[in-house]
Amino acid sequence: MSGPGFPARGDLAARAVGVLSFAALLAALSLTLSCGKAAPRPPLLPPDxxxxxxxxxxxxxxxxxxxxxxxxxxxxxxxxxxxxxxxxxxxxxxxxxxxxxxxxxxxxxxxxxxxxxxxxxxxxxxxxxxxxxxxxxxxxxxxxxxxxxxxxxxxxxxxxxxEKYPYADGNPGEAFRDYVFFPPGLPGADPEGYP
Amino acid sequence: MGKREREAAGKRPASLAGRINRIVAAILAVGLGAAAFVFAWSLVEARRETTRRSLEDQADFLYAAIENFMLPGEAPIAVAFFEDVRLLSPDYRVELYRSDGRQAFSDGATIADVNARLGRLRFAPREGTSAVVVPPDGARFAEAVAVPPSDVFFTEAAGGRSFYRIYRPLVNLPKCTGCHGADHTIRGVIDLRADVTELALLQNLTVAGTGGGFVLLVLLLALLIGRFMRTVVVRPVREIGALCRQVTDGRFDGQVVPRSSDEIGVLAATVNGMVKGLRERAQLSKYVSSGTIDSLGSDGGRAERDERTLLFTDVRGFTAYTERTEPERVVEVLNRLLERQSAIVHAHGGDVDKFVGDEVVAVFSGEDAARRALESAAEIRREVEGDSAGGAAFDGLRVGAGLATGMVIHGMIGSERRADFTVIGDAVNVASRLCALAKGGEVIACRATHDAAPSLPFKGPFRARLKGKEDWQVVYYLDVAAGSAP
Known part of the structure; x- marks a missing residue:
């Protein structure tokens, strides 16, 4: 059919296919992203x-x-x-x-x-x-x-x-030791550490 | 039998509206069904997650309470606290287990152990035997007291009721080791159980309501979309189909009202244009010959020579009739007479070339043209003579006819402004002369016409002198009254 008054052939169909394709692409992309494995975490502890x-x-x-x-x-x-x-x-x-x-x-x-x-x-x-x-x-x-x-x-x-704890000096002053029981330089300890 | 064959066998074809409705319903069922399923699933998961977090928060509060009761050595307060919590609601249960699964505070073992570790009678010994009031789930309990430990959340059903439950491990903190020793990591497990039977029932009702709403929504949308499609697609297509059927039946007065400017609207406008063209052609056929109309679509200006049979008919005594009859009656009777002759000519495959006053000029071409022309003349004669014997249709008028067969030239004859697709040639003249020779009720044919249909009943041959012809012409009278005439 090629009457001069007809709209361009396939306009509606092409638009529908385009929309569906875009939706499918988004779905596939979101599925891929949601199912993808997280990137592996780099090592936290240096080898030395x-x-x-x-x-x-x-x-x-x-x-x-x-x-x-x-x-x-x-x-x-x-x-x-x-x-x-x-x-x-x-x-x-x-x-x-x-x-x-x-x-x-x-x-x-x-x-x-x-x-x-x-x-x-x-x-x-x-x-x-x-x-x-x-x-x-x-x-x-x-x-x-x-x-x-x-x-x-x-x-x-x-x-x-x-807070007070039963190790090391016991933290008698209940200082905030940032979750470390044996931080370097405790009273009586060498601030340079030990080999 | 295939679908087309079934349709061809007369069965009712599937309607477009029904097909569209089914497609719409299927799409809606799949799309909305998936949405309803996701919604229901999300609802259940959200309630489950909410309850889990709530139980975790409660476990945190209990953990903090236990820690703060036990550190100053106020175990009896902890016991009383647990008992009060148990009384809060029959749907809510809290238990505290040691890491080996025995119920905490159920005997004096821990008190004796603490007193021995401290080397003094810090807590009064307690009588009683250890017991496991509610046996913990073995595998899940083991998971909760493993190192590293973890909260274990799970659902269970018992006695027709549903429960959400969480095991929350109690860690043997460094500050606890003074009384309980440092030889173990997990001291026990807090066990919280919430009865969610009513919650589950509510969930089921919600899901059922969602499902029902989904079904209603699908039906409603299918109805609306189906109605919309019927309005936009099916109804216009049906109207176009009805118009085409009218055209097939020979009626060209119909039109379709285009309702939109889309493809269907354009189709309706195109069909309207087509029907208008056919209507104009039908109207035109009343005034000009079929040959003229056919020539419009071809190279009508090109003249050709072919054999044709010409039939001329003429009303006898017409001038006298017009003088004694009212003009309206004259026109009425003449039109009826010409209309009948025209119909008979067309019925026998001829083409009325023109009307000249009360005269009809018809052309027959193709195989058996002479026989069909003679049969037309005979039928005209029978009909008119039959009426003249007492009928009132033609007021007793009679018709004479002349036929001639021969080579003629046909083509567009006339000027740029006015032309006819007609025939010229000797056969035309002969047919006209024979018609003039024939009296009312007589059908006279030339030799060529007679020879082309010798099986018909003729009288003759006779000799006749025709105007414009020097020699005598051989003519035959069709014996219409013989009874064996066509």
Missing amino acids: YASWPRTTAVALDYPIPGHMDDFRVIRANALAFRTVRRADPAGDLDFPAGSIVVKQAWPRGAVEGAPGKVYFMVKSPADPAARGGWVWGTLDPATGAEQVFEGAFCITCHANAN
Whole structure:
């Protein structure tokens, strides 16, 4: 049919197909985005963490909830040490973003060699997984795989560091220690740390 | 049998309106059905999530209460607090378990353990045996007390009622280790259970209402869209179809009112134009010959030579009739006479070339043209003579006819302003002369016409002298009265 008065052939059909195609494209796009896997998180713990100085000379071999009777060594990065050196040893602490405290743990009686597990807390208040400003996680030394805990378990215990607690000096003044039980430079400890 | 075959067999074809309604209903059912399903699913999930968060918040409050009761050693206050909470609502239950699944505060084991750890009688020993009043769900309970622990939310049904339930683990905090020791991470589990039977019933009613509303909406929309489609598409198409049927039946006075400027509106306007053209052609056919009309669409100016049979008829005594009859009657009778002759000619495949006063000039072409022309003349003669024997249709008028067959030239004859598609040639003259020779009721044919249809009853041959012809001409009289005439 090609009468001169007829509208351009396929106008309505082309428009309908266009709208449907656009809707299908949007649906497919939203489905793809909603089903897509999140980008993997880059490693939080630098590989040289084992060379960082220890924050305490206390032999951490007594049982505590969460870490039980593992033999523990606590280290902190240079930023954390610098922060503490500028602070009142008995006062409140506020570690800046980028501060890292790491806890190596060996099962009792196997202190030699690589630790069985590594716990870490990375100060990163902007991170969605952060609790109390810290991202809490573990590292499997055997595989190098990190796991971030997004629950409240870690911070539930570590919140005790901001009040009196039964470890280290006990925090008698109930200073805010930013969830760290053994921060560098506690009264009586070497502010430069221990090898 | 295929669909087209069924339709061809006379069964009623599926109506466009019904088909559109079905398509609309199907699209609405799928589209709105998906929307209703998503809505209902979202409703259930929203209520479930809301209840879960509410239970989590309540667990947080209880957690904080327990922590603050226990730290100063006020376990009896904690016990009383739990009992008061249990009395708040029969739909709401709260329990506290130790990490091994035994109900907290149900015996003196913890008190004895704390007193031994502190090395003094900090709390008065308590009588009683440990018990598990409501056995925890084993797998979920184990998940709640694992390290790291996690809240466990789940639904369950019991006794015809539905429950939302949450296990909230209690962590053995460093500040708790003074009394409870540091050899374990999880101290126990808070168990909150909310009866959501009425909530579930409300959900079901809401979903059922949504479903009912969905069905009603589909029906309503299908009705509205169907009505809209009938108005916009089906009705105009039916009107166009009815107009086409009228044209098929030979009526050209119909029109369709275009209701829109879309494709259907344009189609209606086009069909109107087509019908108007046909109407004008039909009107024109009253005044000019079919050959003239046919020539309009072709190269009518090109003359050709072909064999034709010419039929001339003329009313005998017409001049005298006009003098003694009222003009209105004359016109009425003449028109009736010409109309009947014209119809008979057309019925036999001839074309009325022109009317000249009371004279009819008809042309027959093609196979068996002479026979059809003779049969037309015979029928005209029978009809007119039959009426003249006592009828009043033609006032007793009689008709004579002459036929001739031969080569003629046909084409547009005339000027730029006025022309006819007509024939000229000797056969035309001969037919005219034979018609003039014939008396009322006589049908005279030339030899060629006779020879082309020899099986018809003729009288003759006779010799006749025709004006403009030097030689005698052989003519035949069609024996219409013989009874064997066509």
